[in-house]
Amino acid sequence: MLQDYQLLRIPGPTPIPPSVQQAMMKPMTGHREQDTKDLLKRVQPRLKKVFGTDEDVVIIAGSGTSGLEAAVVNTVAAGDEVLVIVTGSFGERFTEICKAYHLHVHTLHYEWGKALIPEEVASVLAANPSIKAVFATYCETSTGVINPIEELAATIKQSSEALVIIDGVSCVGAVETKLDEWGIDICVTGSQKALMLPPGLCFIAASKKAWNIIETNQQPRFYLDLRKYHHTSLEFSTPFTPALSLLYGLEQSLSLLELEGLSQVYRRHQMMKQMTRAAFKSLGIPLLTTDMFASPTVTAIIPDGDEPDALRKVLKQDFGIVLAGGQNKLKGKIFRIGHMGYCTPADILQIISCIEIGLFKIGTIQETGFGVMAAQQAYLQGESI
Numbered sequence: 172m173l174q175d176y177q178l179l180r181i182p183g184p185t186p187i188p189p190s191v192q193q194a195m196m197k198p199m200t201g202h203r204e205q206d207t208k209d210l211l212k213r214v215q216p217r218l219k220k221v222f223g224t225d226e227d228v229v230i231i232a233g234s235g236t237s238g239l240e241a242a243v244v245n246t247v248a249a250g251d252e253v254l255v256i257v258t259g260s261f262g263e264r265f266t267e268i269c270k271a272y273h274l275h276v277h278t279l280h281y282e283w284g285k286a287l288i289p290e291e292v293a294s295v296l297a298a299n300p301s302i303k304a305v306f307a308t309y310c311e312t313s314t315g316v317i318n319p320i321e322e323l324a325a326t327i328k329q330s331s332e333a334l335v336i337i338d339g340v341s342c343v344g345a346v347e348t349k350l351d352e353w354g355i356d357i358c359v360t361g362s363q364k365a366l367m368l369p370p371g372l373c374f375i376a377a378s379k380k381a382w383n384i385i386e387t388n389q390q391p392r393f394y395l396d397l398r399k400y401h402h403t404s405l406e407f408s409t410p411f412t413p414a415l416s417l418l419y420g421l422e423q424s425l426s427l428l429e430l431e432g433l434s435q436v437y438r439r440h441q442m443m444k445q446m447t448r449a450a451f452k453s454l455g456i457p458l459l460t461t462d463m464f465a466s467p468t469v470t471a472i473i474p475d476g477d478e479p480d481a482l483r484k485v486l487k488q489d490f491g492i493v494l495a496g497g498q499n500k501l502k503g504k505i506f507r508i509g510h511m512g513y514c515t516p517a518d519i520l521q522i523i524s525c526i527e528i529g530l531f532k533i534g535t536i537q538e539t540g541f542g543v544m545a546a547q548q549a550y551l552q553g554e555s556i
Contacts, residue, residue, distance in 0.1 A: 177491045178491055178492045181493055183361070183363045184370055186367075188424070191424050194419045202413050207413070208407045210419065211404070215227065215230070218376075222343065223348050223352060227401060229377075239268055241359075243306075244395055245385045249390070252299060253277065253302060253306065256279050259312070263499070265308070286463075289322045305336065307323060307337055308337070309339040309346075314471055315507060317346065318464070335355050340364060342360075342365065343366075344360065344366045345365035345440045346467055350378065358375070359374070364511055365440075366424050366425075368424055369420070385397050385401075440468060442549075443467070443514060445549045446519045447470045447546070453542055454527070454541055454542045457474070458472055459472065468510065468511035469507055469508065470507065471501075472506055472508070473504060475535075486525060490525045508522065520543060520547065
């Protein structure tokens, strides 16, 4: 195998388009110079369409988790009651962040692989009227579940004054997101997923209601103080040193999304989901979640025994393909295929073909080709719609 070849098919970081890589190679400039202000002036307004909002979107030099922590520390204070909806590993991360800031945390747990049920959230809010914020995950990366965020936000608005705070790290930019229309108060995403960049940037969109609370919240914070980012963004600047190379890449990645058209971007991701799921159904290998709540950006598969890790080992050794394993309670029990960002149906056909060879080599299947055929049929059926 070619030694420097590697194909990432994990749910982040994702492959980077060549034009984005080239954009990030631009020479450094002073981050307080006019060139950087001009860059932010070009980039900031274009993020609004990705989030489906007319409000400003702030950019932080940090990981997606820094954005989740910022969403907590800027909206509530020690002793406040919050609700965290846990449908997997990243719901648990929200819980850990909230507890670190000494919040009174209510949790609503779901079996991993299942989606949240808005009516059950309403019941918790009715029983605990002091809850100030509800935290939920749009795409639960650890399980491949896409949660019904539009319905969740509507339910919360009908039954509570609590803020609706969403982790959209592994899907915003790949699935429809309408912060204003749906009534989401805060949504967070990161650079290394559907936005086709390396790790290092997070983006936070907030409603007018959320900004009002952020401005008056007495919780101490410094680097993650969203007030600073919001105020400086109005002047096309940042409160601290920005990740300048990533901002150049962001400009190009937004251009790619706009050139394709967001509606087509969402359709492409739906197509790749359908192709992937059709392939494993044809092979008789179980999927972790149902079709209704399957994420367009990552698919979790649950073969028998020790097969997940054995398969991943073969694929990396033979083809340089990197798939993701399971996290926490699913470690060693599943493998996950990332299909977001710089990924096309052609990539899915390649991955399924190689996975079939891997499954044959570890003895899971006796014949190859059925998965690829099913993925091809799913593509043709999708094209005809």
